[in-house]
Amino acid sequence: MSRTIAITGAxxxxxxxxxxxxxxxxxIVYVGTRHVDRDQExxxxxxxxxxxxxxxxxxxxxxxxxxxxxxxxxxxDVLFCNAGFGYLRALGQADPADIQRVFDTxxxxxxxxxxxxxxxxxxxxxxxxxxxxSVGGLVGQPFNEIYCASKFAIEGLLESLATYYKPAFNIxxxxxxxxxxxxxxxDTVMDQLNRTGGIxxxxxxxxxxxxxxxxxxxxxxPQTAESVAEVVWxxxxxxTKPLRQRTxxxxxxxxxxxxxxxxxxxxxxxxxxxxxxxx
Numbered sequence: 001m002s003r004t005i006a007i008t009g010a011x012x013x014x015x016x017x018x019x020x021x022x023x024x025x026x027x028i029v030y031v032g033t034r035h036v037d038r039d040q041e042x043x044x045x046x047x048x049x050x051x052x053x054x055x056x057x058x059x060x061x062x063x064x065x066x067x068x069x070x071x072x073x074x075x076x077d078v079l080f081c082n083a084g085f086g087y088l089r090a091l092g093q094a095d096p097a098d099i100q101r102v103f104d105t106x107x108x109x110x111x112x113x114x115x116x117x118x119x120x121x122x123x124x125x126x127x128x129x130x131x132x133x134s135v136g137g138l139v140g141q142p143f144n145e146i147y148c149a150s151k152f153a154i155e156g157l158l159e160s161l162a163t164y165y166k167p168a169f170n171i172x173x174x175x176x177x178x179x180x181x182x183x184x185x186x187d188t189v190m191d192q193l194n195r196t197g198g199i200x201x202x203x204x205x206x207x208x209x210x211x212x213x214x215x216x217x218x219x220x221x222p223q224t225a226e227s228v229a230e231v232v233w234x235x236x237x238x239x240t241k242p243l244r245q246r247t248x249x250x251x252x253x254x255x256x257x258x259x260x261x262x263x264x265x266x267x268x269x270x271x272x273x274x275x276x277x278x279x
Contacts, residue, residue, distance in 0.1 A: 003028070004078070005029055005077060005078040007030070008080070009084060011035055014228045014232075016225070018082075021232075032082075052068070054113075076117055079129050079130070082132045084109070085192075092204070106154065107150050107153045121169070125170070129158070129161075137155040137177060139257075163276065176235075176247060177244055177245060177247065177251060178246070178247040182222040199212075231247045242265065
């Protein structure tokens with residue numbers, strides 16, 4: 001029997017690459033996008049792809065999709081929470097409305113997605129939640145403090161759920177932690193910076209200029225979305241799922257000071273489960 005996955009934030013990049021790969025492998029894939037008609041037309045010849053509007057900031061939009069999956073499939077095996085966007089601006093410069101938008105999508109959107117999907121996931125005999133975090137969910141970085149804060153929040157959310165979702169509901173959980181990716185993500189971040197005034201002529205300018213110069217040199221050969229999709233495929237095949245999974249050697253190197261004692265996060269999570277739940 002075919003396995004079923006729902007992917008948020010799959011108009012492009014990691015989400016779309018994962019959707020195309022899994023559809024090719026026979027999975028039934030519900031592809032969350034804001035451009036349903038466009039994507040259905042572009043990928044009309046590919047079996048198993050169901051493009052659906054999944055606006056993660058709107059629980060009713062998500063519920064409509066989960067109701068459809070329940071009617072058509074009866075269950076959901078995997079939820080891949082991939083919707084999110086970056087934000088490059090110092091806290092002292094940021095518009096409070098922009099900060100709210102980051103958290104509405106990157107944090108509340110994941111919460112809404114999991115809440116909405118949970119009844120269907122519990123109907124699977126072996127369900128799985130994957131959420132795209134970032135190396136920025138482990139390591140704070142200059143001018144990324146708002147974005148990093150949102151990813152730190154996701155790390156705390158998913159790690160907490162992992163302590164009891166497996167023993168209570170047989171649902172595994174993994175945080176996917178990529179570094180720089182060759183997708184529209186970076187372009188979108190830079191567009192956002194330019195739309196909000198670009199590099200402002202203020203006390204932050206020398207530091208921000210230095211950061212952007214170092215970033216462009218450090219990420220000259222980013223990882224492809226397709227290679228991250230292969231990491232997701234490997235995760236789906238594992239019997240024992242890691243709590244945390246970096247997607248490249250450069251990502252692993254970047255977080256080494258935070259992660260070398262417990263690279264997958266599994267040991268620490270199991271210890272917390274034992275401490276609090278005696279499981």
